[in-house]
Amino acid sequence: MSGIFSGLSKLGLYGIEGVEIFEKDEKNDFLEENARREQKKADKKKVVIDEMDTIYDKTYICPVCDIEFKSKTVMTGKAKLVSIDTDLRPRYQEVDCIKYDCVTCDNCGYSVLTRYFGSLSSSQIKSIKDNICDNFQGVEFGKNIYSYDDAITRYQLALANSIVKHAKNSERAYACLKLAWLYRGKAEHLDETEIDYDAWLEECKSEEKKYLANAYEGFKNAMQNEYFPICGMDEPTLIYLIADLARRNKDYETSAKLISQLIISKNTPTKVKERARDLKEIIRQEVKEGKSME
Ligand SMILES: [Zn+2]
Structure with missing residues (x-):
């Protein structure tokens, strides 16, 4: 705006030089802000609807407690792959499929990465019953979609199960890798307008780092002691x-x-x-x- 009032300085009116010609319309600002907020809400709703359209409730019989339960699963061919991170984390358009790649019995706490579901020896079942089920107090997950926190709980349960059933290092490492991916996904979906955004982001990054360190250790070990394919690789x-x-x-x-x-x-x-x-x-x-x- 400089220059518009430059001629006035010779009249002694120096203060007016930086002044805007038009007053800001605060009412319009308010309306714009409101519209932005509404748009954001609508976008969020659309994302949830897109995600709901790609998943369904799959029924399982729990191999530990024998009770029927449901786990949300992505329908085959429904999610479009957009890109792959350097550590092979796939990114999909409609949904973060990683959230749904873990089967969890909400009755007894048995939880496992989908690819390992069901194959348990009787001593493993006993160990899961003694160390997980006996202390398990129940858990509720989202009715329509799984939030990142839901998914993180399910995978942490799977990691705990893999430890008590003495699973191979690769299975434990894979759970750690997917937990790291979930924290990365959670960080990407944090709301930047939230007051605690910076703190949440920092926490996600530090959790991701922790799980990546464990995945690194586990896979190095698996590489030396297990036969290929390892976790399908x-x-x-x-x-x-x-x-x-x-x-x-x-x-x-x-x-x-x-x-x-x-x-x-x-x-x-x-x-x-x-x-x-x-x-x-x-x-x-x-x-x-x-x-x-x-
Ligand atoms: Zn169960």
């Missing part, structure tokens, strides 16, 4: 995943070593090789930035 894919987990845990040396191994090997599928090259570039950048900050 072939060897190059798991090596790639561990390379990225190493990077996310700032173990750049291990990460770089695994990446070279993948790039050199003839057995690495082209797609994994491409990802490995991308990861190599990310590490180069991170190390450079890290050095410049020292």
